[in-house]
Amino acid sequence: MSLALEFRSVSKTFRSKGRTVQALRDVSFTVSEGEVFGFVGPNGAGKSTTIKVMLDVIDDYDGEVRLYGVSAREAAARRGVAYVPEAPALYEQFTPLEILRMALDMYGIRRDDREAWCMQWLERFSVAEYAKRAVRQLSKGNVQRVALAHAMVVSPRLLVLDEPLSGLDPVGRKDVVDILANYKRDGGAIFLTSHVLHDVERIADRFGFIHRGELITTRAPHELVAERADRYLVRYQAAAALGEAASSIRSGEFEQELAQADLPAFIARLQDGGGRIVTVKPAMSLETVFFQVLEGALKPVAEVPGQG
Known part of the structure; x- marks a missing residue:
């Protein structure tokens, strides 16, 4: 099975208030095809920086990041990659159907059944009835569903999801989890972050716990539970x-x-x-394990002295 995503000894520092703070510290992990990798940690732990590095929003870092064997610094690496941010910024004046059409155009995807294909994904995320309604008229949960449909309509190989179940009711959360499970079974890879550890526990094959820029541990759920049984x-x-x-x-x-x-x-x-x-x-919940691991990792923040 080939690797969808590779982080090799990635470090990133930022200057803040006259000093240099290390946002990522020698982070290494991999995500394989057909695998869901949950990336969890408290606010400010380095989750957003990790996503920005893999999507080349941040390119001045040490180490190596590869997507399907191609350096993340190359535009070609993001072909077949779809990203859903925590707060999707969709064009509010357009309709969900128009937004999905634009996604196909941006990825250069030509389909004879384009209209039906877009409607199929809106139906799978239960927003087909709003297909021709302006996004500004939709609820937060339905905007989230449209954003997920926008990602899936391009048939990505790798999904990068930041809080993908945010704003969804229990029925919506189950629907999305089922869709992601099918995507995984078809060989798709998923990198996701979430503060709702129960949701991550249901979806992910492995978890990475990050704290203060350092990847504390990378394990499968059953391994974490067994260690604290x-x-x-x-x-x-x-x-x-x-x-x-x-x-x-x-x-x-x-x-x-x-x-x-x-x-x-x-x-x-x-x-x-x-x-x-x-x-x-x-x-034996993931939440319990998470706080135990986090408590063991608490230590003073190491800083790199800034210049002047």
């Missing part, structure tokens, strides 16, 4: 929380995460104080 989420009733890590669910009911080895002592302490267990379940 001895963690449990305990919900209990008591007069007061048993520890600072507990979160209050409602009056007299709390929840906190514990290692398996700590459970017996915790339960004994709870019962001695007149409390009781409500539920005990594995704490």
Whole structure:
């Protein structure tokens, strides 16, 4: 299976307020054909800079980036690549149908069934009924659907998606996840960022955790969960929380995460104080793992002294 995207020891610095801050620090990862790669991290971690580098919006960086074997610094690398930003900037005076037609024209795609092809994608994203309505008249969720249809209509080999499910209701999120799953099965590659870790967990084959410009780890979901399989989420009733890590669910009911080895002592302490267990379940969500990995990575920001 060939590689759709390669980052090799990529670093990027910016000058800010008289000093140089490293936005990316020796970042390396790959995305294969037919793979969904989730890229997650807190605000300011380097996700947007990574996308700008791969799309050649930023070209003054160290290291190497290749798309299907072609350097990202060459225009040819972006043939067959489609990008949907977090806040799509579609021409509001045009209709969804016109926007999809323009996408075909920009990519130099000639189809005898052009009209039907555009309508097919609007139908798949459930916005066909708005095909001839100005974009300015659409809701945020429907604008997001049009932006996704705009990306898919050109039959891309690589989809770059920044918060692709933003603004969608639960039905819309499921529809988009299903479409992306079909795209992946057909050999398409997806690089996506999202703050909604549950959505990433449903879609991605592997995850990259980035923090302060550094790629902390790149793993498959089952690997991350297996490494922390001895963690449990305990919900209990008591007069007061048993520890600072507990979160209050409602009056007299709390929840906190514990290692398996700590459970017996915790339960004994709870019962001695007149409390009781409500539920005990594995704490194996991607969100839990993410914050554990992030907590372990917290450290002072390394800066490169600026000149003058």
